Amino acid sequence: MKFDPSVKIHDYLVFGEFGDVNPSITDSSTFTFLSTDKMKEMFEHEIEGCFLYSRHWNPINKYLSGALARFEDTESAQVAASGMGAINCVVMQICSTGDEIISSHTIYGGTYALFKNFLPRFGINVKFIDMTDLGALKKAVTKKTKMIYCETISNPLLEIADIHAISKIAKENNVKLVIDNTFAPMIVSPKRLGADVVIHSMTKYINGTSDCVAGCICSDNDFIASINDVNSGASMLLGAVLDSFRAASILKNLHSLHLRMQKHSKNAAYFAEQFKKLGLPTYYPGFTEHKQHKLLKSIMNEGFGFGGMVAVDIKDEDKANKFMMMMQDERVGYLAVSLGYFKTLFSSPSHSTSSEIPEEQQAKIGLGKGLVRFSVGLDNNIEESFGRVEKCLKKLSII
Ligand code: PLP
Numbered sequence: 001m002k003f004d005p006s007v008k009i010h011d012y013l014v015f016g017e018f019g020d021v022n023p024s025i026t027d028s029s030t031f032t033f034l035s036t037d038k039m040k041e042m043f044e045h046e047i048e049g050c051f052l053y054s055r056h057w058n059p060i061n062k063y064l065s066g067a068l069a070r071f072e073d074t075e076s077a078q079v080a081a082s083g084m085g086a087i088n089c090v091v092m093q094i095c096s097t098g099d100e101i102i103s104s105h106t107i108y109g110g111t112y113a114l115f116k117n118f119l120p121r122f123g124i125n126v127k128f129i130d131m132t133d134l135g136a137l138k139k140a141v142t143k144k145t146k147m148i149y150c151e152t153i154s155n156p157l158l159e160i161a162d163i164h165a166i167s168k169i170a171k172e173n174n175v176k177l178v179i180d181n182t183f184a185p186m187i188v189s190p191k192r193l194g195a196d197v198v199i200h201s202m203t204k205y206i207n208g209t210s211d212c213v214a215g216c217i218c219s220d221n222d223f224i225a226s227i228n229d230v231n232s233g234a235s236m237l238l239g240a241v242l243d244s245f246r247a248a249s250i251l252k253n254l255h256s257l258h259l260r261m262q263k264h265s266k267n268a269a270y271f272a273e274q275f276k277k278l279g280l281p282t283y284y285p286g287f288t289e290h291k292q293h294k295l296l297k298s299i300m301n302e303g304f305g306f307g308g309m310v311a312v313d314i315k316d317e318d319k320a321n322k323f324m325m326m327m328q329d330e331r332v333g334y335l336a337v338s339l340g341y342f343k344t345l346f347s348s349p350s351h352s353t354s355s356e357i358p359e360e361q362q363a364k365i366g367l368g369k370g371l372v373r374f375s376v377g378l379d380n381n382i383e384e385s386f387g388r389v390e391k392c393l394k395k396l397s398i399i
Contacts, residue, residue: 026058026244064247076224083201085240086215092234097123104131104150113356153183156349156373160292167194186261186304205340265305268376272310283311314370326392339375
């Protein structure tokens with residue numbers, strides 16, 4: 001992200017022989033070698049500027065990965081076929097049978113299901129804790145712990161992880177800290193706060209057009225080299241590689257991320273303030289009364305706001321469902337999971353993106369059945385949009 005004037009443009013460019021301003025889309029699964037010696041060498045170690053096979057690397061995936069590494073301020077990065085593909089790759093690279101992961105209990109439902117139901121089949125045990133309780137984290141670490149996992153801004157309750165403090169505990173115990181930064185691109189830079197690996201579901205804000213699933217892993221050179229190792233790398237051997245056509249389109253969208261995040265955050269702040277004024281219990285990290293507001297202020301990058309997510313508790317499941325259907329009819333946005341789209345999306349996490357979390361656990365972490373999560377869009381006239389939300393709330397006697 002930092003501009004380094006000593007680095008010449010030619011050091012960055014790996015394209016442009018024909019004057020194209022966007023790098024060419026790699027349309028090859030395999031690459032020719034001019035000598036058998038080079039081919040042999042390439043199987044032994046990577047050679048700058050040489051490509052072997054598209055599941056390993058290809059020029060456009062490398063180009064997008066380079067941009068993501070600069071964006072997250074890590075030495076290197078690798079792209080993946082989905083956010084879950086990225087998470088699985090990292091887990092499989094770091095953990096083996098008998099190892100333990102300590103995870104926040106408020107994470108995306110798919111990750112929760114992977115950790116709770118799938119990994120134990122391979123002898124990897126996950127302890128779920130309240131990651132805002134650093135004492136609980138310290139107690140949970142054992143000799144078997146290999147990874148600490150949480151989201152910068154958690155899904156869907158919008159809790160903030162104290163990445164700096166968590167990373168100290170991770171380092172003291174020689175454990176890798178893996179942060180899912182999907183909800184907070186531009187806003188927080190986890191690597192600068194001590195994270196070892198930063199993951200994104202690029203399906204969300206980074207791509208921003210809800211037309212594909214994709215993921216990325218940003219880390220140091222050694223880690224990215226390890227996942228790409230032809231003999232032992234989880235990216236290479238599990239094969240959740242991003243298609244090169246998608247890599248090209250995501251790269252173009254990445255360039256407007258800073259502007260989109262500013263607008264998402266501005267519009268979400270407006271929605272949150274209005275919900276609060278109407279007396280509805282509202283989850284939004286931009287509120288001074290939010291439990292980790294001060295923490296977020298202390299770690300966030302200036303100028304990108306508090307993110308585009310807001311959750312509001314309607315308290316009544318039936319009314320929440322009617323509210324969402326009415327908002328869709330009123331063209332507020334779409335009743336759909338996911339986030340980071342240019343239109344507003346809303347869903348009830350309890351029955352969708354967090355449904356994998358058992359009911360008792362949902363109740364324990366404060367995830368009510370009437371909770372409605374908004375990914376606020378890029379609407380030009382957000383006041384007018386909220387007017388339609390208010391109309392729905394009134395019609396259903398919620399306010
Ligand atoms: N991480 C978070 C925070 C998510 O919200 C999601 C999906 O909703 C994922 C990871 C998984 O990403 P994908 O759907 O791209 O596999």
